Amino acid sequence: MKTMMIAATLAALLPGIAQASPYYASIGSPNSMQHTAITTALNLNDLDYDDDPDTPGFDIEGDADTIGGAFTYWGSAGVEGQRYELRYQKAMRVSEGSRARILIDPVLNVLHVNDGQTTIMGTLSTGVELPVQPNWLITPRVAYSASDNDGYFGASSEVLTLSATSRYKIAQVGRGDLTIGNMVGWSTTTDIGIGKDPGFYFKEDVWSFRNGVAYQLPFKGRMFGGRQGSLRASYTWTKLTGDPQSYEDVHEAALSVGIRTREAEQKSRAEQLRIGLIYTHGTSSFSHDFDFDAVTLTVGYRF
Numbered sequence: 001m002k003t004m005m006i007a008a009t010l011a012a013l014l015p016g017i018a019q020a021s022p023y024y025a026s027i028g029s030p031n032s033m034q035h036t037a038i039t040t041a042l043n044l045n046d047l048d049y050d051d052d053p054d055t056p057g058f059d060i061e062g063d064a065d066t067i068g069g070a071f072t073y074w075g076s077a078g079v080e081g082q083r084y085e086l087r088y089q090k091a092m093r094v095s096e097g098s099r100a101r102i103l104i105d106p107v108l109n110v111l112h113v114n115d116g117q118t119t120i121m122g123t124l125s126t127g128v129e130l131p132v133q134p135n136w137l138i139t140p141r142v143a144y145s146a147s148d149n150d151g152y153f154g155a156s157s158e159v160l161t162l163s164a165t166s167r168y169k170i171a172q173v174g175r176g177d178l179t180i181g182n183m184v185g186w187s188t189t190t191d192i193g194i195g196k197d198p199g200f201y202f203k204e205d206v207w208s209f210r211n212g213v214a215y216q217l218p219f220k221g222r223m224f225g226g227r228q229g230s231l232r233a234s235y236t237w238t239k240l241t242g243d244p245q246s247y248e249d250v251h252e253a254a255l256s257v258g259i260r261t262r263e264a265e266q267k268s269r270a271e272q273l274r275i276g277l278i279y280t281h282g283t284s285s286f287s288h289d290f291d292f293d294a295v296t297l298t299v300g301y302r303f
Helices: 002-013 033-041
Strands: 064-076 079-093 101-113 118-133 136-148 158-173 176-189 205-218 229-242 247-260 272-284 292-302
Touching (some): 033 101, 064 272, 118 158
Antiparallel strands (some): 064 079, 118 136, 136 158, 158 176, 176 205, 247 272, 272 292
16 A cells, blocks of 8 residues: 555656556556557457468458457556456458458456556557558557546546557468567657546657567367367567656567357358467566566457
């Protein structure tokens, strides 16, 4: 409790120190809206476009909808809490026969600290998925985030994020597929009046560089009534630069299992369920006593 009170006081007085608190809502914390925006832009643990080992590239023909949820238990410097996430993605072809798709991702997070403090954070991200090659996708995005909180969770409640993401798939590496992901993003706090007025406002700007790899391995046999399944492992590293941030380095290791719920001739429309675990470690640039650790249970369903 004493550690939390000190961090909350610093958050209200010194924005450069505020990010040492894992419950900082806007920028710099692995629980922040800025981190939600960049993980939405590059989520290597999410449902892949296709898990057919005979497909050389991404199968992005056709529209798709994905709903997902996550529960996170996190801790830092004696402070613990939970984060509840609900997300939805709508993917639509730009035009009939086009392989480019428009992506719309609304994400809702509820961040809770064990002393009873809670805030609600919402992010709306939209982008255009552009196939450079059958196995290479480029996706520029813009995301706006707002939170309903007071100064306890930080100085600003609105964040604008611009990003560009690359996903490159190398098929048939061994028995599976290797995906390489890279992203660069820029986030800034803003005050356009959509979010709740926090009572004070500090301007912050940060660049995010997010890189990672994922390996997806199809199961040899069928499971759950003869359905096709796959195992997916990924590692992602996020580096922040610009205005000083506490958690400038965030590492994420994830493991998930995917199961097709319906076999179909058009595999891009085959329903799929994916369940996974993510371990997150944020290294504090102020003190290792403030290092961030979290375990997240995820579930996603594409149809």
